[in-house]
Amino acid sequence: MTLFDRMASFVDRFREKGVSVALSPNISKTFNQTKTEIMDFMADVNPDYPLDMIPILSKLALINPDFNQSLKRTIFLMNVGFDWELEGASQTVIDAARREIDDWFDTHPGITNKLIRQTAITGVISAEAVPSFELDSIETVQLIPVSKVRFRKEKIEGKNGLVRYRFAPHQILENGSLLPLNPEIYTYEALETEEDNPYGIPPAIAAIRSMFTQARGMENVEKSTKKWGLLGFLSVILSKFRPDPGTDLKNISRLQKEYLRNAAKDIEKAVESGLLVGSDGTKIDHHAITSEKSSGLRDVMQIIEEQLSSGMDTDLFILGRPTSVTETYAKVSSKLFLMKGENLRHPTKRFLEKTMTLHLRMRGFRFTRLKANWKTGRSLNPEEDALARKTNEEAENIRTQRLISLYNEGVIDLDMLAGLHGYEKAAGTRDSKNALGAILRLSGIDPLSQEGKRLVNTYEHLFKRNERGSENDPQDDFETTDENRDNLIEFRQKLEKKNDTRTDVAPIRGRKH
Numbered sequence: 001m002t003l004f005d006r007m008a009s010f011v012d013r014f015r016e017k018g019v020s021v022a023l024s025p026n027i028s029k030t031f032n033q034t035k036t037e038i039m040d041f042m043a044d045v046n047p048d049y050p051l052d053m054i055p056i057l058s059k060l061a062l063i064n065p066d067f068n069q070s071l072k073r074t075i076f077l078m079n080v081g082f083d084w085e086l087e088g089a090s091q092t093v094i095d096a097a098r099r100e101i102d103d104w105f106d107t108h109p110g111i112t113n114k115l116i117r118q119t120a121i122t123g124v125i126s127a128e129a130v131p132s133f134e135l136d137s138i139e140t141v142q143l144i145p146v147s148k149v150r151f152r153k154e155k156i157e158g159k160n161g162l163v164r165y166r167f168a169p170h171q172i173l174e175n176g177s178l179l180p181l182n183p184e185i186y187t188y189e190a191l192e193t194e195e196d197n198p199y200g201i202p203p204a205i206a207a208i209r210s211m212f213t214q215a216r217g218m219e220n221v222e223k224s225t226k227k228w229g230l231l232g233f234l235s236v237i238l239s240k241f242r243p244d245p246g247t248d249l250k251n252i253s254r255l256q257k258e259y260l261r262n263a264a265k266d267i268e269k270a271v272e273s274g275l276l277v278g279s280d281g282t283k284i285d286h287h288a289i290t291s292e293k294s295s296g297l298r299d300v301m302q303i304i305e306e307q308l309s310s311g312m313d314t315d316l317f318i319l320g321r322p323t324s325v326t327e328t329y330a331k332v333s334s335k336l337f338l339m340k341g342e343n344l345r346h347p348t349k350r351f352l353e354k355t356m357t358l359h360l361r362m363r364g365f366r367f368t369r370l371k372a373n374w375k376t377g378r379s380l381n382p383e384e385d386a387l388a389r390k391t392n393e394e395a396e397n398i399r400t401q402r403l404i405s406l407y408n409e410g411v412i413d414l415d416m417l418a419g420l421h422g423y424e425k426a427a428g429t430r431d432s433k434n435a436l437g438a439i440l441r442l443s444g445i446d447p448l449s450q451e452g453k454r455l456v457n458t459y460e461h462l463f464k465r466n467e468r469g470s471e472n473d474p475q476d477d478f479e480t481t482d483e484n485r486d487n488l489i490e491f492r493q494k495l496e497k498k499n500d501t502r503t504d505v506a507p508i509r510g511r512k513h
Helices: 003-016 032-044 052-062 066-077 091-106 112-120 206-224 249-273 296-312 329-343 348-363 383-407 414-420 433-443 450-467 480-501
Strands: 080-088 124-131 140-143 149-157 162-174 177-182 186-190 230-235 283-288 371-372
Touching: 052 112, 052 206, 066 112, 066 206, 080 091, 080 348, 091 249, 091 348, 112 124, 112 230, 112 329, 112 348, 140 348, 186 348, 206 296, 230 249, 283 414, 283 433, 329 348, 348 371, 371 383, 433 450
Parallel strands: none
Antiparallel strands: 080 371, 124 140, 124 186, 149 162, 162 177, 230 283
16 A cells, blocks of 8 residues: 555545544744754855865876876875884884784785875875774775765863864765764875865866866867868868759759868868869868967967966976976976975875874784884985985084083083984983982882982982083082992992993983984
């Protein structure tokens, strides 16, 4: 029974009993209900450009030669591989983690290229790390289509009563519903966005019009390649049409048009074959489009390519068109292209750091932080880059000598000197209070007691004076005893034996940030 049959049966039952039925709409909604619906509708955040343009850009990246070439060169130059650094782990754990990372990338070939390509086309990295069913590893990486991602404003209420909003990403499913994306495993990172709008801006969106103009121009070129008048047009003057005697005057005009139309078809075939013949009275002239005052087809196509190059933010020199380009301009153009690529690949680095951190933790590795560094890429100007490195090294040596002189003069201490060189602290020159406290506890002395504090302060003060060369200074500005000095000597011997350290090592040494 269909729905209409059920409704008819329902009404008939009431008619038999003589009962009238009034069908009315639902009860009117309250103001709060209406307000809630409006607020829910306004929670949807829309981009400032049609998201339908993103699939078009993806297809243009396949069929447009200039766009395709720009993408390939970007991926080729930017994907130089990673060096992985683990902090807060032993060397054994670090080596095992690096092998685990290498094995994961071996089972996911081309993942870095895919991420860079997605970012170069859409201006966004939209990817999700998919855990295994056993939750013991990251099984794969799924690229979420950028055109299928929508943002909604979600209210976040704090414990103190304050309220703020965040842009929450959702994926549009086939049935039109929105699926919330888990921020722990999903990443949406844009290169550029509009003000107060989370949607990324495709880098080549300004070149779409030029791409279509270029496509139409190439269609005309393809049609013209079969014709003799590629760089101009033909003017054919045929002999005068002579109708047969007795022809009706009303049909002369129609017969003349048929005569010209048939002649045009014959001439077109003759032009394609490279041979053109005519009878007496036929005049054929070729009129060139190009001249000294007109740019011609090549110049028109070059203008289109220049607009396309500007829209993609890729110089024509990078695309292999070094017309009237000086060596200096070529170097500047190459540098700008590499700098743009370094900015473009940054979201890929951050996503892989996040994914590999989650993968290693699921595999049972314990560490503080995982950091990825791009390897040194191939230089476009090796000689100049080598000279720049040499200059930077000389400048760094001068800076180091200046800082060491400040340390010798007592302006800065040893830890500050190490910090200015990128180290967390100086190592091998003094023992920390934590180490001294451990020795005190082993000796049965409470580090927080009055005696323990006096021993720690006495040792540190004495060692600082030894660092400054004031060991022979007869004036002591602190109170000490022979027993304390004996304890300090014993503490130093224990610490050097425990840590296998010596006090005469190089001052700048330690763990980098």
